[in-house]
Structures are given as C-alpha cells and as structure tokens.
Amino acid sequence: MCGIVAYIGAEKAGPVLLDTLKRLEYRGYDSAGIALASNGSMEVLKAAGRISDLEIIYRSRGEPEGSIGIGHTRWATHGRPSDENAHPHTSGSIAVVHNGIIENYLELREQLRDKGYVFTSETDSEVLAHLINYHYSGETNGDLAVSVSRALKDVRGSYAIVVMASGIPYLVCARKDSPLVIGIGGSSNYIASDVPALLPYTRDVIRLRDGEIAVVHRDKIEIMDISGAVREPAVERITWDADAAERGGYPHFMLKEIHEQPRAVQETLAGRISEMEGDVRLDLGLNQWEIQTLQRVSILACGTSYHAGLLARYFFPRTAGLPVDVEVASEFQHMQLRPGTLLVAISQSGETADTLMALKKAKTCGVKSLAITNVVGSSITEIVDATIYTRCGPEIGVAATKTFVGQLVALFLLGIRLGRARNHLLPEQGRRLLGELSRLPGLIQAVLERRDQIREIAQRFSGADIYFFIGRDILYPIALEGALKMKEIAYIPAEGYPAGELKHGPLALITEGTPVVAFATCGEKIYSNMKEVRARGGEVIAFAAEGDREAAEITDTVVELPNTLPVFSAVLCTVGAQLLAYYTAQILGRDIDKPRNLAKSVTVE
Structure with a gap:
C-alpha cells in the first residue's frame, strides 16, 4: 500500500509534491521520497519515516528547483522501511514511483542483473526502474512512453506507476489493478493515487482505467492502452467540498468521520426508498426472474467489510429467504459457486486486492455479481454486473467508521429489495423496515x-x-x-x-x-x-x-x-x-x- 503523486506545470514542484503526499499519508507512512527535474538534471530526496522527515531534508537541501516531479509515501511490502527502500527508484536518467506488487520481480531481477544492472534496494519496485531504463536506452530511441509500454509487457502483477526522465518535458503513468487519478489544472497537471490529494488544486479529474498508459504534459494529456490505441479522456468533476478531505476543526479525521455518519446514512438512503410501496429502488443487474430464482448469496470481503457481510448472514434469510455464505476474500481462492448464487463483494475503496482477486476467480463460475463500495469508478466496479455506492464521501482515517455504517445501510437496502422482489416481504413489512431505517440519521x-x-x-x-x-x-x-x-x-x-x-x-x-x-x-x-x-x-x-x-x-x-x-x-x-x-x-x-x-x-x- 503506497501513495503516489506527481506534478508538471509552471510552479515549483517540491511544495506541491510535499503537500499532496501529506494528503495521502493515510495510504502508507513508513518512508517517503520525491524526485525533481530541472535544467536536464534530477535530484532525488528520500527519508525513512513520515512526510515531515522528508520535508526537513528538502529544506536542508535549499528547497531544490524543478517544475516537474514525482513523489511517494510507502507502506512496506518488500523490504524494511529505510532510505534505500524508499521510492522513487532510479536507473540512469529514469525515476519511478510504484504502488502494487510485481509478482515476477525475482525473475526480472536476475535477467537485469545478467545485463549489468545493479540493485541497491530490497524492493520489487526497483526492477521497474531498471526495466524501463533498459528499453529507454535501447531500441526505443529515448521514447519514454514506448519504453514504459514495452517494460510493462514483461511485468506480472499489479501496478500504478509514474515515470520521469531527465531532460524529458512530460510524465508517463500507467495502472493495472491499482488506482491512479490525473488532475487537470490550468497550466499544470497532477497525478495521484486518490482524489483527496488533488482537491486543493483541481476538481477536474481523469480516472485511468486498467491497462492504460497516459502521457502527461503541462498543457495536454494523452491516454492509450498498452497496444497504443488512443482514448479520448473522460473528465469527471469532483463535487465534494474541499473541506470534505480536511479535519474540519476536529482533532482527528476519525472523530470527524464518526460525526459525519448521520449525513453518510442520509446520502446512502437518498432516492432509494419508496415508503409508499415498501420497496427499495436499486439496480442489481438482475431481472425479476433471476431474483426470484436465486438460491443463495455469497459475500466476499476483508476486515471491517467482512464484519458488515456477517450482518447480512442474519438479515437476508429473514427478509429475503436466502441463505448467506460470508467468506474472508483471501481464503476464497478455491471455492466453487453454484448456479443461482448472487455474489456480493464489499470493499470500502473498491481496490482491496484480496477481494478483487477472489471476485475475479469467483466470476469464472458464471454467477451474477454485485459490489458495495464507496468509490465511484474504482476497480471493483469494472468487474461486477452492478454496484451499490455508499455515498459516504472521502474517509481519511485508517480505521473505517462512516464507510462501515454505509455498508450496513447498503446491505439493509439490498436485503429489503430482494425480499420484496421475491415476495418474501409483504408491502407493510417493507414499509415498517424502511420507515425505521429512515429514522437512523437522527x-x-x-x-x-x-x-x-x-x-x-x-x-x-x-x-x-x-x-x-x-x-x-x-x-x-x-x-x-x-x-x-x-x-x-x-x-x-x-x-x-x-x-x-x-x-x-x-x-x-x-x-x-x-x-x-x-x-x-x-x-x-x-x-x-x-x-x-x-x-x-x-x-x-x-x-x-x-x-x-x-x-x-x-x-x-x-x-x-x-x-x-x-x-x-x-x-x-x-x-x-x-x-x-x-x-x-x-x-x-x-x-x-x-x-x-x-x-x-x-x-x-
């Protein structure tokens, strides 16, 4: 788990990178680093510890210049927290920040060592820097985008990366199974793992899709898939208040988010309840016959989301007459699903790796699938047949609070919808449940x-x-x-x-x-x-x-x-x-x- 940021524009990159990294520090905080490009050269700063430690180093170096830069805050998966293992990783004139896991990194490391590359860290991410440099200094004639594309064809695993090179006036980013968002400014552009990092700078974002590569200049953005096919960017306007990602006067994000729960429940219920009919308006990706012939529900989740799923194990049999299996996603690898099963995956971020992997395997059984998540456009939504969004807004505190309550409410709505569609709940029963549910915020x-x-x-x-x-x-x-x-x-x-x-x-x-x-x-x-x-x-x-x-x-x-x-x-x-x-x-x-x-x-x- 890591946070990635990047900036290209007319302003000094260092302060922007440090500020956006602080807004992503909840994604990881055992080490951090930035790389800045200026006048054909590059300066890399790293620190084991928090962003504040990196900031001290940045100031001690005289606040280096550069209007292009990349940054990273790390949560260790390969190698202990240290300056050497901190990102960005470099190779020649190339610098890379990476979130994800390269599954075949040992194989790639040996191949690159045979070609003369020297490794200085314990991480899997360093192979990306050397692999891209290998292509960049070879047959691609210094085309950074092509070099990244060719390098990624050799990679197995998950990644969100941003790449820069000395003397190159653009950034290249790519993603597979890890989130990445591009922010559009006036005379500048931004890249981050999550939208909250970008809110002080822009509300217009492009969500990179799985398997895509983007070339980001200060005044334009080009998006293509790994084969080179170009896509017109789809710009999304973020409607959150800027304060929605700040503490708003509370001593901690967690306490703020606990107190936001009445609003989160209101938003999750909004437009979905018909108390007159005693029913719920949800698109489940199922027709009436498919709902009525369901035999059971299987739920995949991890951590807090798993606990939400366990509640459905008690609720759904009563409201919908459906037995429920709830599985820890990481233990689901070899389970088989029978026809007539509705598969429900619960993930606050929509990016939980264990849940995504289990969901992909379960989908091979040919069952219908549904996601419950808080993040529009997240990876999980691309895999399932339908999605119930919890509409809780950004949750910054690491411990889930309002998103857990949002998941419970979403499951209540789902159970009532299934029950009414299957005639297991009478209209008056639905009305009573929904009437009481609407009282929850108060x-x-x-x-x-x-x-x-x-x-x-x-x-x-x-x-x-x-x-x-x-x-x-x-x-x-x-x-x-x-x-x-x-x-x-x-x-x-x-x-x-x-x-x-x-x-x-x-x-x-x-x-x-x-x-x-x-x-x-x-x-x-x-x-x-x-x-x-x-x-x-x-x-x-x-x-x-x-x-x-x-x-x-x-x-x-x-x-x-x-x-x-x-x-x-x-x-x-x-x-x-x-x-x-x-x-x-x-x-x-x-x-x-x-x-x-x-x-x-x-x-x-």
Missing part, C-alpha cells in the same frame, strides 16, 4: 450526544490489558467490529464473541476488573451472559435500549441507546463502540488517524 445523532458519558467510560478502563465485546444474533458482527476498532487504534488486545460462547472457553480470561462490552439491544438472552461476567469479577459495559431496567440491575455502566428495531440497533451499537475505541486511544496518546503497521486501502495481496 438516532445516530442521539448516540453521538452521549459522547461525554462514553469518554468517561473510556477513561475508567483505559488501563485495561484486554477488552471483550459480546453480542447475540445480529449484534455478534458488531462485537467483532468493536473489538477490531479497539485493537486498531488503541492497541489494546480485544476479542469479539457470540455472547453464548463465553462459557466455552473465554470465561477463563475474565478476571477482576476485566472490561466486557455487552451489546444488549437484541433480546434478553444476553442478560445471563452479563451475569456470568459479573460473577467472575468482570466489569460489564452495557449498550442497551432506553429504559432497559434489567441491564441497569446487572451493571451500573449502561449507555442507553434510542429505541429502534433490533436489527437497526446494530448501527447504534457500532457508533457507541467507535466512540469508546476513539476516546480510549486519545487518552492513551495513540496516533489515531495513522495507527502503526496499518494502511487505509490494502491494494496488495
């Missing part, structure tokens, strides 16, 4: 207003060595998600369990003062599990419905949540768990938006 806001109480709870248990999260039925996936958030940003070991499983082993770890978060909005059975914890000295933190007297009798630590249908209380419990993890991490002084060893969008396997 109910989430009510949970956010309990933040002071949740902060006090976080303070009380901030010294805990371990956390447990328990839930029953549809709240079990929320227990898993709550535990993941506590691990991700507070660095406290945490486990999520079905509440009934405590007595099958985990109770052995409950000792005096151990905090156990109980999501108690979905039935009374969990009360006995809460009592089991209290009997062993554990401290129960209950998220329960307003007026729940029994929960209050078991523990004095109760966060009351607004009353709603049990299935939708999963969203309210999620928000409570997010706030608990956030405030715990803040009290402990953690790097909340950039937790160690993690990256926002995992675009490598």
Whole structure:
C-alpha cells in the first residue's frame, strides 16, 4: 500500500509534491521520497519515516528547483522501511514511483542483473526502474512512453506507476489493478493515487482505467492502452467540498468521520426508498426472474467489510429467504459457486486486492455479481454486473467508521429489495423496515450526544490489558467490529464473541476488573451472559435500549441507546463502540488517524 503523486506545470514542484503526499499519508507512512527535474538534471530526496522527515531534508537541501516531479509515501511490502527502500527508484536518467506488487520481480531481477544492472534496494519496485531504463536506452530511441509500454509487457502483477526522465518535458503513468487519478489544472497537471490529494488544486479529474498508459504534459494529456490505441479522456468533476478531505476543526479525521455518519446514512438512503410501496429502488443487474430464482448469496470481503457481510448472514434469510455464505476474500481462492448464487463483494475503496482477486476467480463460475463500495469508478466496479455506492464521501482515517455504517445501510437496502422482489416481504413489512431505517440519521445523532458519558467510560478502563465485546444474533458482527476498532487504534488486545460462547472457553480470561462490552439491544438472552461476567469479577459495559431496567440491575455502566428495531440497533451499537475505541486511544496518546503497521486501502495481496 503506497501513495503516489506527481506534478508538471509552471510552479515549483517540491511544495506541491510535499503537500499532496501529506494528503495521502493515510495510504502508507513508513518512508517517503520525491524526485525533481530541472535544467536536464534530477535530484532525488528520500527519508525513512513520515512526510515531515522528508520535508526537513528538502529544506536542508535549499528547497531544490524543478517544475516537474514525482513523489511517494510507502507502506512496506518488500523490504524494511529505510532510505534505500524508499521510492522513487532510479536507473540512469529514469525515476519511478510504484504502488502494487510485481509478482515476477525475482525473475526480472536476475535477467537485469545478467545485463549489468545493479540493485541497491530490497524492493520489487526497483526492477521497474531498471526495466524501463533498459528499453529507454535501447531500441526505443529515448521514447519514454514506448519504453514504459514495452517494460510493462514483461511485468506480472499489479501496478500504478509514474515515470520521469531527465531532460524529458512530460510524465508517463500507467495502472493495472491499482488506482491512479490525473488532475487537470490550468497550466499544470497532477497525478495521484486518490482524489483527496488533488482537491486543493483541481476538481477536474481523469480516472485511468486498467491497462492504460497516459502521457502527461503541462498543457495536454494523452491516454492509450498498452497496444497504443488512443482514448479520448473522460473528465469527471469532483463535487465534494474541499473541506470534505480536511479535519474540519476536529482533532482527528476519525472523530470527524464518526460525526459525519448521520449525513453518510442520509446520502446512502437518498432516492432509494419508496415508503409508499415498501420497496427499495436499486439496480442489481438482475431481472425479476433471476431474483426470484436465486438460491443463495455469497459475500466476499476483508476486515471491517467482512464484519458488515456477517450482518447480512442474519438479515437476508429473514427478509429475503436466502441463505448467506460470508467468506474472508483471501481464503476464497478455491471455492466453487453454484448456479443461482448472487455474489456480493464489499470493499470500502473498491481496490482491496484480496477481494478483487477472489471476485475475479469467483466470476469464472458464471454467477451474477454485485459490489458495495464507496468509490465511484474504482476497480471493483469494472468487474461486477452492478454496484451499490455508499455515498459516504472521502474517509481519511485508517480505521473505517462512516464507510462501515454505509455498508450496513447498503446491505439493509439490498436485503429489503430482494425480499420484496421475491415476495418474501409483504408491502407493510417493507414499509415498517424502511420507515425505521429512515429514522437512523437522527438516532445516530442521539448516540453521538452521549459522547461525554462514553469518554468517561473510556477513561475508567483505559488501563485495561484486554477488552471483550459480546453480542447475540445480529449484534455478534458488531462485537467483532468493536473489538477490531479497539485493537486498531488503541492497541489494546480485544476479542469479539457470540455472547453464548463465553462459557466455552473465554470465561477463563475474565478476571477482576476485566472490561466486557455487552451489546444488549437484541433480546434478553444476553442478560445471563452479563451475569456470568459479573460473577467472575468482570466489569460489564452495557449498550442497551432506553429504559432497559434489567441491564441497569446487572451493571451500573449502561449507555442507553434510542429505541429502534433490533436489527437497526446494530448501527447504534457500532457508533457507541467507535466512540469508546476513539476516546480510549486519545487518552492513551495513540496516533489515531495513522495507527502503526496499518494502511487505509490494502491494494496488495
């Protein structure tokens, strides 16, 4: 996982590169580097550490000139974080930044070594610099675009790259299975892995498609496929506010994004609900007969998106009469799908490598497929038959918050649409579900207003060595998600369990003062599990419905949540768990938006 930027124009490139890299630092932050071209020469600066470390080096070198440059912030996949392994990688007059994995890099490395090339890093990316240089200094007569095209024909794997060469007044970029966006300025152009990096400079972007190469001058852009066939660029206007990718006064992106969840739910629901008909307006890429003859749903996802998928395993059988399989995408490699299966892939970024690979393999079974993602034009949307966009806007914090809630809402909509189309849900049942679903933004806001109480709870248990999260039925996936958030940003070991499983082993770890978060909005059975914890000295933190007297009798630590249908209380419990993890991490002084060893969008396997 890495972030790529590039600039070509009339301004000094260094400050632009450093600024855009900072806006992509959530994609990786163990090392960074830039290359600047000026007067036929090139200067490369690298630093292990954050962009701020690179900025210090840039200033110490007298802020080098150059109106063409490329930059990179790295999340290590091959080789430890170090100056040597940081990008850009160079070979002769060539400099390259790369995001992805070159699967045949060992084979290419040996071939290039036999030709006299010397490798100075442990990375797979360095082979790209030498391979492009080999073609550039050979039969292509110094044509950088042709050199890149020929080099990429030898490459197996995923890549988003930007290439520059000393004395060449343009940049060349290309992508396969990793995202890349070109920003169009007045007398300048930009390249980045993600749109947020470009928002201060332009709102007009071109999303490079898989297998395409672009030649980017300061005043024009040429796009072609690897065979050389030219495509007219399709320009997209970004409508986000510039502040949408900034913290907006919050101390962290994560807290800002937690508070954006009422709006994110509103946007995800907008135009999709017909309360009169008790139905949902979604294009699923299926006709009526195909929906009615579905036999099951198979869901592919990773991490937080996997937890969202688990919720559908409880919801879809009830609303649509369909059994659901939920698979961790990286473990899906050899699964077979039967006819009559709807394949649903969930990915916040639409670029999750494991999910994309599993989806491509599953598609060979000939089943219909659907994606749930937050990013329009992402790679996953090019593979599936239809897409449900969550419309959450950019999410910068590494730990998913509003995009997870958006995925839950998208799955609620999908379950209701399937149920109505299959006549498993009556119109009045659909109306009741949708009426309650439309109340969610206000109910989430009510949970956010309990933040002071949740902060006090976080303070009380901030010294805990371990956390447990328990839930029953549809709240079990929320227990898993709550535990993941506590691990991700507070660095406290945490486990999520079905509440009934405590007595099958985990109770052995409950000792005096151990905090156990109980999501108690979905039935009374969990009360006995809460009592089991209290009997062993554990401290129960209950998220329960307003007026729940029994929960209050078991523990004095109760966060009351607004009353709603049990299935939708999963969203309210999620928000409570997010706030608990956030405030715990803040009290402990953690790097909340950039937790160690993690990256926002995992675009490598």
